[in-house]
Amino acid sequence: xxxxxxxxxxxxxxxxxxxxxxxxxxxxxxxxxxxxxxxxxxxxxxxxxxxxxxxxxxxxxxxxxxxxxxxxxxxxxxxxxxxxxxxxxxxxxxxxxxxxxxxxxxxxxxxxxxxxxxxxxxxxxxxxxxxxxxxxxxxxxx
Amino acid sequence: xxxxxxxxxxxxxxxxxxxxxxxxxxxxxxxxxxxxxxxxxxxxxxxxxxxxxxxxxxxxxxxxxxxxxxxxxxxxxxxxxxxxxxxxxxxxxxxxxxxxxxxxxxxxxxxxxxxxxxxxxxxxxxxxxxxxxxxxxxxxxx
DNA sequence: GGATGGCGGTTCGAATTTGAACAACCCCCT
DNA sequence: AGGGGGTTGTTCAAATTCGAACCGCCATCC
Numbered sequence: 523x524x525x526x527x528x529x530x531x532x533x534x535x536x537x538x539x540x541x542x543x544x545x546x547x548x549x550x551x552x553x554x555x556x557x558x559x560x561x562x563x564x565x566x567x568x569x570x571x572x573x574x575x576x577x578x579x580x581x582x583x584x585x586x587x588x589x590x591x592x593x594x595x596x597x598x599x600x601x602x603x604x605x606x607x608x609x610x611x612x613x614x615x616x617x618x619x620x621x622x623x624x625x626x627x628x629x630x631x632x633x634x635x636x637x638x639x640x641x642x643x644x645x646x647x648x649x650x651x652x653x654x655x656x657x658x659x660x661x662x663x664x
Numbered sequence: 665x666x667x668x669x670x671x672x673x674x675x676x677x678x679x680x681x682x683x684x685x686x687x688x689x690x691x692x693x694x695x696x697x698x699x700x701x702x703x704x705x706x707x708x709x710x711x712x713x714x715x716x717x718x719x720x721x722x723x724x725x726x727x728x729x730x731x732x733x734x735x736x737x738x739x740x741x742x743x744x745x746x747x748x749x750x751x752x753x754x755x756x757x758x759x760x761x762x763x764x765x766x767x768x769x770x771x772x773x774x775x776x777x778x779x780x781x782x783x784x785x786x787x788x789x790x791x792x793x794x795x796x797x798x799x800x801x802x803x804x805x806x
Numbered sequence: 807g808g809a810t811g812g813c814g815g816t817t818c819g820a821a822t823t824t825g826a827a828c829a830a831c832c833c834c835c836t
Numbered sequence: 837a838g839g840g841g842g843t844t845g846t847t848c849a850a851a852t853t854c855g856a857a858c859c860g861c862c863a864t865c866c
Contacts (some may be wrong), residue, residue, distance in 0.1 A: 525783070525792040526775055532795035533675035534721040535802040551822090571845060579676040584823055586846060591822095608831050608844045633668055640801060641667070641794045648790035650667040652783045653674035659782060660677040693852090713815060723854055728816055730852090750814045750861055813862075822853070832843075 536636055543632045548625035553580065553588055554597070555629065558614065558622040561598065567614040568601065574612060597621055678778055685774045690767035695722065695730055696739070697771065700756065700764040703740065709756040710743065716754060739763055 541552045550558070560577055561567055575585045589612050592598045597618035603609030614622075638646065683694045692700070702719055703709055717727045731754050734740045739760035745751030756764075780788065 524796070525788040526779060528792045528795040528799060529675075529678075529779065531799040532802075533671075533679065535799050536671075537675065538721060539802055553822090572843085575845095579680060580822095581824055582845070583825075583847080587822070606832070606844080610845065636802060637668060637671065637798055640798050645790040645794035646667040648787045649794060650670045652787035652791060653670040654666070656779055656782050657670060657673040657677050660674075660681055660778060695852090714813090717815095722852095724815065725817080725855075726853055732816095733852095748814085748862070752815065808866090810865085811863090814860095815858105816860105817858075818856090820854090822851105824849105824851075826848090828845105828847075830844085830846105833841090835839090836837105 539636055540629070540632060544625065544629055547628045547632075548621070550621070550625055553578065553584075554592055555622075555625060557588060557592065557612070558597065558618055558625075561612060561614040562619060562622055567619070568611040570603070571610050571612060592618070681778055682771070682774060686767065686771055689770045689774075690763065692763070692767055693730075695720070695726075696734055697764075697767060699730060699734065699754070700739065700760055700767075703754060703756040704761060704764055709761070710753045712745070713752050713754060734760070 537552070544550055544552055544555055548555075556578055557574060560574060561569055571582070571585060571589070574589075575582050578585065580588075589598060589600070593600060596615060599613045599615050601611040601613050603611055641649070679694070686692055686694055686697055690697075698720060699716060702716060703711060713724070713727060713731070716731075717724050720727065722730075731740060731742070735742060738757060741755045741757050743753040743755050745753055783791070
């Protein structure tokens with residue numbers, strides 16, 4: 523049960539810490555940063571709303587809200603899908619890419635400082651394998 | 665970075681999964697459950713608001729909100745501190761204890777099923793040690 | 807004593823999140 | 837053709853969260 527308590531506390535504290543760091547550093551919330559990262563990694567820098575929502579944590583309506591905010595801020599753009607009238611792509615704009623590239627280094631180093639550097643290589647390996655498996659199971663089951 | 669992605673995903677998915685399980689099973693939110701657990705573990709089943717807020721994740725105002733909700737539901741009670749007029753204790757009520765004892769088994773087994781049983785003993789050890797250390801550092805530094 | 811700085815908790819407004827309901831649509835089957 | 841069943845994204849109200857401002861009070865220093 524020590525692992526459970528540790529996981530719970532670390533999960534909350536790390537998320538909180540990085541939210542803060544990200545907001546102070548670049549004015550992005552963590553969800554918004556995640557959206558930018560995923561779009562930047564996607565082919566053509568665009569993804570269907572549903573794909574974004576699946577990869578992320580929040581509900582569909584939460585995603586709609588965030589994308590609307592980011593569209594107002596000029597970081598992404600909506601584009602309707604030609605083959606399916608219902609479908610909507612979120613596309614990364616030039617400004618969005620720039621914003622991400624500006625925010626990423628600070629965020630990455632914060633992650634490194636808070637998490638990576640604290641752990642031994644063996645612990646990192648165990649966490650990557652173990653928690654990866656945990657995620658996979660919850661995903662396919664949930 | 666694999667560890668980072670795994671941690672991030674697991675953190676979100678596990679929290680979400682357990683929130684859900686807890687709400688379906690006993691009508692408690694995760695924050696509320698945590699409050700009950702801490703009070704039940706405290707001497708005399710009571711804690712100062714600030715102590716609760718420190719142990720938990722949310723802000724002071726968030727705690728005020730939750731305790732108010734739980735007081736309406738009869739799970740806790742406020743008691744002013746005799747030696748410091750400003751201070752407020754949150755006290756676990758009999759109903760609160762009963763509610764916790766009713767919710768705990770299901771929650772514990774959900775935790776076990778989602779997390780503990782998926783990991784090897786070595787992984788559990790690494791997570792307990794590593795993430796414990798991560799938490800400790802963030803706490804004393806934050 | 808009496809100011810002064812800081813703490814403990816609440817209140818307030820704004821931002822975010824959620825689940826359920828909704829409207830429009832695709833796919834498959836007959 | 838045409839009708840279910842499931843999907844897609846949005847809208848809505850309600851719940852929760854946060855940060856900043858605030859009030860009342862302790863403690864300490866002059």
